[in-house]
Amino acid sequence: MPELPEVETVRLGLAKSIVGQVFKVPRLLHPRGLNPKSEVPVAALAGAQISSVHRRGKFLWIQTNEQLALVAHLGMSGQFRISQPEAHIHKHLRVLFPLSDFHLGFIDQRTFGWVSVGQAHGGQVPDLVSHIALDPFDPNFAPKEVVKRIRASNREIKKILLDQAIISGIGNIYADESLWLAQINPQTIASALSPKKVERLLSLATQVMASALAVGGTSFDELYVNVNGESGYFERSLNVYGREGQPCPRCSGPISRIAFANRSTHYCFSCQK
Ligand SMILES: [Zn+2]
Numbered sequence: 001m002p003e004l005p006e007v008e009t010v011r012l013g014l015a016k017s018i019v020g021q022v023f024k025v026p027r028l029l030h031p032r033g034l035n036p037k038s039e040v041p042v043a044a045l046a047g048a049q050i051s052s053v054h055r056r057g058k059f060l061w062i063q064t065n066e067q068l069a070l071v072a073h074l075g076m077s078g079q080f081r082i083s084q085p086e087a088h089i090h091k092h093l094r095v096l097f098p099l100s101d102f103h104l105g106f107i108d109q110r111t112f113g114w115v116s117v118g119q120a121h122g123g124q125v126p127d128l129v130s131h132i133a134l135d136p137f138d139p140n141f142a143p144k145e146v147v148k149r150i151r152a153s154n155r156e157i158k159k160i161l162l163d164q165a166i167i168s169g170i171g172n173i174y175a176d177e178s179l180w181l182a183q184i185n186p187q188t189i190a191s192a193l194s195p196k197k198v199e200r201l202l203s204l205a206t207q208v209m210a211s212a213l214a215v216g217g218t219s220f221d222e223l224y225v226n227v228n229g230e231s232g233y234f235e236r237s238l239n240v241y242g243r244e245g246q247p248c249p250r251c252s253g254p255i256s257r258i259a260f261a262n263r264s265t266h267y268c269f270s271c272q273k
Helices: 005-020 141-149 159-161 170-182 196-216
Strands: 049-056 061-063 069-074 078-083 093-099 103-108 113-121 254-262 263-268
Touching: 005 049, 005 061, 005 078, 005 196, 069 078, 141 196, 159 170, 159 196, 170 196, 170 263
Parallel strands: none
Antiparallel strands: 049 061, 061 069, 069 113, 078 103, 093 103, 254 263
16 A cells, blocks of 8 residues: 555656646546545546645645645555556546646556545645644654654554554554564554654654655555556565565564554564564
């Protein structure tokens, strides 16, 4: 599933290529491509010019000069791809956005992703994104506040890292990697961790996501690619995620995989306490 570094890679690619383009008439090709909360059909974007591309956590939005924003969540396998109008139609294309000079497609094999169109003035966060907490890349992210909120919880630390209302952008891969770097067992109750430990965890989570962003993200299941169809390279730098049974790079103990919070959790039993 695309997490902050992957979604930011997509945002950078979109910002580079689509700003200034004008929407022709978008076409919804699969009903699940559109979020039921969309205020208007995708065709309402026709004639609007793209002014900027934004992200918070794993949510993207494309702002237009018509005070309409196209919001998107990539879900498990959503992709934005740029193509020439004469190119063949991808079999998992869910929404087609013909633009002035080329086509933008929303492709999604597993159909957990969606787009939505609604009112938003420039500089305003669209309604569908406003309940999402700031992510660590946001200039207004306040680590001390987030540390307090995390430590106020009696839930396990991994569950909190995944809670997009407390801190956004972190998913299963970067939660496991951050906890390994911080040497914290994923099932530790958050309130039992010292403020210093939680602060260090947030800083390591930010660092690992920045390193992943620098190489275009992690294309673990081959469903994530950037707007030009290229994979990211961070998979080769993962320390625990997807490495069950292999030696821990720090202590050589075996990496365990357990089912936890409805997902796979990878960690080292020996050095994550
Ligand atoms: Zn270890």
